[in-house]
Amino acid sequence: GAGVSQTPSNKVTEKGKYVELRCDPISGHTALYWYRQSLGQGPEFLIYFQGTGAADDSGLPNDRFFAVRPEGSVSTLKIQRTERGDSAVYLCASSPTGGYQETQYFGPGTRLLVL
Amino acid sequence: GQSLEQPSEVTAVEGAIVQINCTYQTSGFYGLSWYQQHDGGAPTFLSYNALDGLEETGRFSSFLSRSDSYGYLLLQELQMKDSASYFCALNDYKLSFGAGTTVTVRA
Numbered sequence: 001g002a003g004v005s006q007t008p009s010n011k012v013t014e015k016g017k018y019v020e021l022r023c024d025p026i027s028g029h030t031a032l033y034w035y036r037q038s039l040g041q042g043p044e045f046l047i048y049f050q051g052t053g054a055a056d057d058s059g060l061p062n063d064r065f066f067a068v069r070p071e072g073s074v075s076t077l078k079i080q081r082t083e084r085g086d087s088a089v090y091l092c093a094s095s096p097t098g099g100y101q102e103t104q105y106f107g108p109g110t111r112l113l114v115l
Numbered sequence: 116g117q118s119l120e121q122p123s124e125v126t127a128v129e130g131a132i133v134q135i136n137c138t139y140q141t142s143g144f145y146g147l148s149w150y151q152q153h154d155g156g157a158p159t160f161l162s163y164n165a166l167d168g169l170e171e172t173g174r175f176s177s178f179l180s181r182s183d184s185y186g187y188l189l190l191q192e193l194q195m196k197d198s199a200s201y202f203c204a205l206n207d208y209k210l211s212f213g214a215g216t217t218v219t220v221r222a
Contacts, residue, residue: 004157033209042119042202042212043158056209091158100145100208101165106157 002026004107006092012113013082021077021110023092029105031098032075034067035091037109043091049075050098082114117141117205119213126219133190135216137203140184144205147179147186152215153199162188163206193220 005024013019025032030051035043045059049069057067064082069075079086089111093104119139127133137147146165150158164170164179164186176189190197198220204210 031208035210040214042204042215043210045209045211048209059209093158098208101163101206103148103160103163104210106150106159108155108157 004092004094004105006107006110008110009108010111012115014115015082015084017082019079019082019112021090021112023075023107025073025092025094026105029094029096030072031095032069033093033104034075034077035093037089037091084114087112087114117144117211119203119205119211121203121213121216123214124217124219126221127193128221129193129195131193133193133218135188135201137186137213138184139205141205144207146206148204148206148210149177149188150202150204151199152202158202190218195220195222
């Protein structure tokens with residue numbers, strides 16, 4: 001079946017602009033995660049959804065970052081007033097039920113560049 | 116919080132064996148995972164240890180010792196396609212990743 005997909009694959013924006021990044025998880029997966037990966041680093045957790053609700057948003061760096069998953073499938077990560085430091089690869093992952101030991105399946109990421 | 120340390124780079128020749136060590140500090144976790152990431156690609160799952168000991172999956176094996184806060188990934192019969200970054204990660208419904216080890220396989 002189809003894996004996790006993310007759009008756009010690349011996004012270039014100017015400092016101060018608003019961006020939306022989309023994630024389509026594997027069909028039927030109730031758990032969805034957003035991570036951010038800076039160059040030369042491992043992915044860093046941002047937020048975890050169980051169904052439609054954000055079960056853990058402790059990784060969101062500040063209130064410019066927000067994410068939704070209104071119907072329990074597709075999720076959108078929203079960044080307001082972008083800053084150059086937001087430039088990174090934003091990865092989405094999903095797992096069947098969010099169990100502690102489940103494998104997470106990652107999408108290819110959205111490469112965000114803030115000029 | 117969680118922290119993990121792994122070597123930044125490893126180079127080896129085709130057919131060799133490479134061991135990537137991972138030491139960690141954590142207040143609690145369910146297991147240790149390993150992911151592979153090729154340049155520009157998605158991280159893909161390789162192996163998972165919930166309990167102490169060795170898990171073998173084809174050419175890849177992973178080991179965990181909770182008492183030593185230590186694990187490793189063993190790559191055997193290295194192939195050129197194994198050139199990638201490898202990450203250890205602590206499982207606690209979310210993943211906490213190390214900085215990654217870049218493995219370069221030479222002919």
